[in-house]
Amino acid sequence: MSQSNGMTNLLWLQGASCGGCTMSILESGSSGWFDELRQFGINLLWHPSVSEETGEEAAEVLNSVREGRVPLDLLLLEGSVARGPNDSGRFNMLAGTGRSIYHWMLDLAPRADYVVAVGSCAAYGGVPAAGANPTDAVGLQFEGADAGGALGAGFRSRLGLPVINVAGCAPHPGWMMETILALTSKDLSATDLDTYGRPKFVANHLAHHGCSRNEFYEFKASAETMSERGCLMEHLGCKATQAVGDCNQRSWNGGGSCTKGGYACIACTSPGFEDAQNFLETAKLAGIPVGLPTDMPKAWFVALAALSKSATPRRVRLNATADHVVVPPGRTTAKRTP
Amino acid sequence: MTRITIGPFNRVEGDLEVRLDVESGRVQRAEVTAPLYRGFEQILEGRPPLDALVLAPRICGICSVSQSVAAAAALRHAMGTEAAPNGLLATNIAHAAENAADHLTHFYIFFMPDFAREAYASQDWYQETRERFAATRGSAARDALPARARLLETMGIIAGKWPHSLAFQPGGATRAIELGERVRLLSIVTSFRTFLERTVFADTLENMLSLSTADELDRWRAGRSGDFAHFLRLADSLALSELGKGPGVLMSYGAYQGADCGLFPRGIVGPDMVVEPLPLSQISEDVSHAWMRDCSSDPAHSNTVPDPDKAGAYSWCKAPRLSGQPVEVGAIARQTVAGQALIADLVAPSGTNVRNRVIARLIETARIALAMEQWTRALRLSEPFCAPSQEMPDGAYVGLVEAARGSLGHWVAVRGGKIERYQIIAPTTWNFSPRDSLGVAGPLEQALVGTDVGEAGARSVAVQHVVRSFDPCMVCTAH
Numbered sequence: 001m002s003q004s005n006g007m008t009n010l011l012w013l014q015g016a017s018c019g020g021c022t023m024s025i026l027e028s029g030s031s032g033w034f035d036e037l038r039q040f041g042i043n044l045l046w047h048p049s050v051s052e053e054t055g056e057e058a059a060e061v062l063n064s065v066r067e068g069r070v071p072l073d074l075l076l077l078e079g080s081v082a083r084g085p086n087d088s089g090r091f092n093m094l095a096g097t098g099r100s101i102y103h104w105m106l107d108l109a110p111r112a113d114y115v116v117a118v119g120s121c122a123a124y125g126g127v128p129a130a131g132a133n134p135t136d137a138v139g140l141q142f143e144g145a146d147a148g149g150a151l152g153a154g155f156r157s158r159l160g161l162p163v164i165n166v167a168g169c170a171p172h173p174g175w176m177m178e179t180i181l182a183l184t185s186k187d188l189s190a191t192d193l194d195t196y197g198r199p200k201f202v203a204n205h206l207a208h209h210g211c212s213r214n215e216f217y218e219f220k221a222s223a224e225t226m227s228e229r230g231c232l233m234e235h236l237g238c239k240a241t242q243a244v245g246d247c248n249q250r251s252w253n254g255g256g257s258c259t260k261g262g263y264a265c266i267a268c269t270s271p272g273f274e275d276a277q278n279f280l281e282t283a284k285l286a287g288i289p290v291g292l293p294t295d296m297p298k299a300w301f302v303a304l305a306a307l308s309k310s311a312t313p314r315r316v317r318l319n320a321t322a323d324h325v326v327v328p329p330g331r332t333t334a335k336r337t338p
Numbered sequence: 339m340t341r342i343t344i345g346p347f348n349r350v351e352g353d354l355e356v357r358l359d360v361e362s363g364r365v366q367r368a369e370v371t372a373p374l375y376r377g378f379e380q381i382l383e384g385r386p387p388l389d390a391l392v393l394a395p396r397i398c399g400i401c402s403v404s405q406s407v408a409a410a411a412a413l414r415h416a417m418g419t420e421a422a423p424n425g426l427l428a429t430n431i432a433h434a435a436e437n438a439a440d441h442l443t444h445f446y447i448f449f450m451p452d453f454a455r456e457a458y459a460s461q462d463w464y465q466e467t468r469e470r471f472a473a474t475r476g477s478a479a480r481d482a483l484p485a486r487a488r489l490l491e492t493m494g495i496i497a498g499k500w501p502h503s504l505a506f507q508p509g510g511a512t513r514a515i516e517l518g519e520r521v522r523l524l525s526i527v528t529s530f531r532t533f534l535e536r537t538v539f540a541d542t543l544e545n546m547l548s549l550s551t552a553d554e555l556d557r558w559r560a561g562r563s564g565d566f567a568h569f570l571r572l573a574d575s576l577a578l579s580e581l582g583k584g585p586g587v588l589m590s591y592g593a594y595q596g597a598d599c600g601l602f603p604r605g606i607v608g609p610d611m612v613v614e615p616l617p618l619s620q621i622s623e624d625v626s627h628a629w630m631r632d633c634s635s636d637p638a639h640s641n642t643v644p645d646p647d648k649a650g651a652y653s654w655c656k657a658p659r660l661s662g663q664p665v666e667v668g669a670i671a672r673q674t675v676a677g678q679a680l681i682a683d684l685v686a687p688s689g690t691n692v693r694n695r696v697i698a699r700l701i702e703t704a705r706i707a708l709a710m711e712q713w714t715r716a717l718r719l720s721e722p723f724c725a726p727s728q729e730m731p732d733g734a735y736v737g738l739v740e741a742a743r744g745s746l747g748h749w750v751a752v753r754g755g756k757i758e759r760y761q762i763i764a765p766t767t768w769n770f771s772p773r774d775s776l777g778v779a780g781p782l783e784q785a786l787v788g789t790d791v792g793e794a795g796a797r798s799v800a801v802q803h804v805v806r807s808f809d810p811c812m813v814c815t816a817h
Contacts, residue, residue, distance in 0.1 A: 020399020096345020261498020262512030
């Protein structure tokens, strides 16, 4: 049950969460997540959704870690840390223990070789921190885009890493499991994280990369209402050119992604995504989207957009505003209409 | 009298604490606490109404489609528009997939592992049960998790991803399904049926659904393999039909949408087993024992404002009541209101209890697997899937759906293009409600009274069966 027998001890707790990250990771592994963990020598010390130990047995598991009787390799938190009211953490008590998740994390995090924030809530605060943030919710080491959070900007886990932020709402099961396994084999170091603590193997890609609507993007052939096939960036709020994630390069649920599903990327891997408004409507200034691709000068974008719109093939233009393919690919003898 | 506190109460969705007053080994009084509050209703206030489609699903990672569908239904009501019929069918398929996945997750991951606990080591069924159902180590999880993942591939086709999809809109669903995708959907549904028929029931779904009495069920299960028959043997051995009796009135808002008014009807049913219309205007919320500030008891006019130091309060959960009474919701309520013959025959003599709740969930799973196949075939592939959005005039609107765990309602008030108020009453808010101002206990609080905990006290596995038989979703409860 501990490092001495070669197993990696993993403790997973839930703060102000929706449980969605757990639901997502339960899809991992061809013979199920539990089998996958075993195959890699990972001992699930306790997980609130799946473990047998309940009540005082579960509290004993947590106390054994807090008191250093059981070594902790990986500490994962799903959900934000609700610090309120008045820094008491009482909006999120860990049942039966008389202590808040906030205070449990302050105790447990220094005990762990690595600390992982699972999902955008644990990473940056996420949806519970939206609007007026009624529970004073923060991430483990970030409050939105600002370093700090529940553990403080200076926190380092026992092996010297900051909190590893597997952002996303919910994150892809692969992002979570690959992070766990890279840590288990000690293959992930501080240089493998971006400035928001996200593993670069996810954060070095944009959600836009591999988007099935790419041809529509190239020609700025845009969908105008929901369910149309065109690019979702110009009118329907898509932030995939600004949000990190390999969402469109790997399949979700056997073949999907948000943009394949017909709706905009809302940048759920980004700190503070929850504070946007009118998610499915593109904010514009003088007819030009405010959120342009991260690394592209505005003038270039405007010039290229005008040029590509003038060159849009009829097939692409007509399909963009249809919900079914109305013009299939193929050579056409018809005259091109402007 | 001894007071014991049980927590963390795991293998439920979210956070739960239970306090029991025990005398002579029996529960005399129970208090149920939801110890997590996030404030979704406060977060939604002042936002553009359509933002509810992004935020409200994130109340819950296990039933995000249900939350989406409730929000979309409320906003559709606000727009005074009709959804594209294809969009409703696609929504039904995805919603059914989520509900079925929830029922599987509950049975295999949350509920059955309790029978593999050491407390039952002396039972003659223990070794077999432990090998099959032990938490995270049993062979059942190796069968159930891949089947669940395959079922959720429905979401990849219809909804982009799960949990937390934006595909479910007031006008329908955002993705038109093509012929190849319909075939893939049918393939997924067929795989699911195969899992149910081989592993869960060891019989065809048609045979399962032809069972209409408790006697037929007894004859059917004799000598049968499969996890459902295994559960029925455990239920007999432990007299689970006498454990965890509910408050007596069952409610359903009606499940799944369509021109023919959905698959399962709306209504209420009491101990006399007569199904009656649901008096919607009689739904109220009481906050006398919740850490919430007093306001209107009508969900259409109330706000949610926390009051963490309130005297006498013990939960972040409000106390919903129908005509002043607590009611039980969930698959057992849906199937009883729908007049499903077997469930009605089980509920008539013994009411709701640990055994009947589990049976109702599995029978419902068989029913929705068949419905998913019909809905998939009914899609008219050349027709639209989403009607355009309309302006939302000022007013108060409601969206009522059935999540896996029971009746879910969103009440939204729109003023000047913004959300003025947003109130949610979730299934577990009904089932795990605290006491009201008259001191009447909520359904679980009532169901726990009389439970024999013997010498085990807080370790009593009977208490765990009662609590988990409701398949509580605590993250939905207080939101």
